[in-house]
Amino acid sequence: xxxxxxxxxHLALMTMxxxxxxxxxxxxxxxxxxxxxxxxxxxxxxxxxxxxxxAAAEPAGTSPGAPATPAPGGAAGVDDPAVRMRGLEERVNxxxxxxxxxxxxxxxxxxxxxxxxxxxxxxxxxHENLMGSNFVLESASYSLxxxxxxxxxxxxxxxxxxxxxxxxxxxxxxxxxxxxxxxxYRGSGFGVFSYLKGYKFKIRSSYAFTAEEGKVTTVKVVAxxxxxxxxxxxxxPAIRYDVDVKTESSDAPAPAAxxxx
Numbered sequence: 001x002x003x004x005x006x007x008x009x010h011l012a013l014m015t016m017x018x019x020x021x022x023x024x025x026x027x028x029x030x031x032x033x034x035x036x037x038x039x040x041x042x043x044x045x046x047x048x049x050x051x052x053x054x055a056a057a058e059p060a061g062t063s064p065g066a067p068a069t070p071a072p073g074g075a076a077g078v079d080d081p082a083v084r085m086r087g088l089e090e091r092v093n094x095x096x097x098x099x100x101x102x103x104x105x106x107x108x109x110x111x112x113x114x115x116x117x118x119x120x121x122x123x124x125x126x127h128e129n130l131m132g133s134n135f136v137l138e139s140a141s142y143s144l145x146x147x148x149x150x151x152x153x154x155x156x157x158x159x160x161x162x163x164x165x166x167x168x169x170x171x172x173x174x175x176x177x178x179x180x181x182x183x184x185y186r187g188s189g190f191g192v193f194s195y196l197k198g199y200k201f202k203i204r205s206s207y208a209f210t211a212e213e214g215k216v217t218t219v220k221v222v223a224x225x226x227x228x229x230x231x232x233x234x235x236x237p238a239i240r241y242d243v244d245v246k247t248e249s250s251d252a253p254a255p256a257a258x259x260x261x
Contacts, residue, residue, distance in 0.1 A: 027211055110147045119172040121211040122248060123219070125149065125167040127162075129223040134188060134233060135201065137223075141182040142167050156245045176211040186232045186239055201237045209243060218244040 012080040054058040108189050125144065129137055137160040150167040154160050203223070220243075225236040 007216050013068045024202045030145040041252055046229055055149040062151055110145065121172050122170065122215050122216040123172040123177070123211050124169045124216065125179065126218065126220045127167055128220055128222045130163075131185065131237065132225055134170075135225070135237060136188045137183065138186045138200070139182075140165075142221075144168060146180075172217075174211050176208060176210050178206060178208045179219060179221075181207070181239065183210050183223060183239070185223075187233075199234060201234070203237055203239055206238055209241075211240045212245065215245055216248050218246075 037070075123144075125142065127140060127150070131137070137154060140150065140159065143146070150165070152159055163258070171235045177186060181204065184202040185201040185203070187197055187201070207219065207221075209217060209219055219241060221239055223237070223239050226238040227236055
């Protein structure tokens with residue numbers, strides 16, 4: 001009879017433990033009165049929405065989508081045809097001014113050389129006419145370095161009857177120079193050569209010479225008839241250049257002591 005009493009006590013003890021456990025669980029799960037349900041908090045990694053910066057905002061007074069006005073002097077100004085045309089006109093005017101100044105300096109140099117204001121070398125240009133009576137000189141034109149030094153048309157024989165004409169004498173810049181010659185002859189044949197009256201013979205030539213420092217250079221232009229008796233008259237008119245160079249002091253008279261010796 002002792003054994004059943006022990007089982008009953010054990011069962012009562014187990015029942016008490018279970019009831020205590022259920023009571024504790026009920027107390028933990030009960031909600032306190034007045035408590036509010038917590039709201040979910042946003043994730044800490046979520047970035048705040050950025051607000052538009054003032055620099056990105058459109059300028060006041062402009063409508064959205066309107067084209068931007070180009071700044072003055074920018075790329076649009078360079079590509080403007082009117083601007084480019086003004087630039088070209090300025091460059092052309094500058095070139096014209098440079099050309100004008102160069103021509104003025106050249107003319108001044110020519111006047112200085114031909115007037116003899118530059119010393120150092122001297123030149124003498126001479127025309128000599130050795131043509132026969134079948135050829136009459138109608139006109140003669142000479143130039144030195146592009147500047148005219150003699151230009152004359154025959155009038156009543158004042159040109160054709162002169163055998164020697166001094167064209168130029170004076171100081172000249174030492175160095176290379178060029179002389180241009182233009183002669184016009186008229187045929188004046190008679191007898192079997194009367195056909196020459198209808199002919200004109202033009203002689204054009206140029207000659208380069210060097211003027212040396214401290215010396216006098218004489219260039220003689222000689223018009224003559226080349227060939228011989230068998231040469232046709234229309235082939236005879238020609239010119240040649242005789243050049244003589246001597247020191248300037250040779251024209252001065254020799255000293256008395258030197259002459260005595």
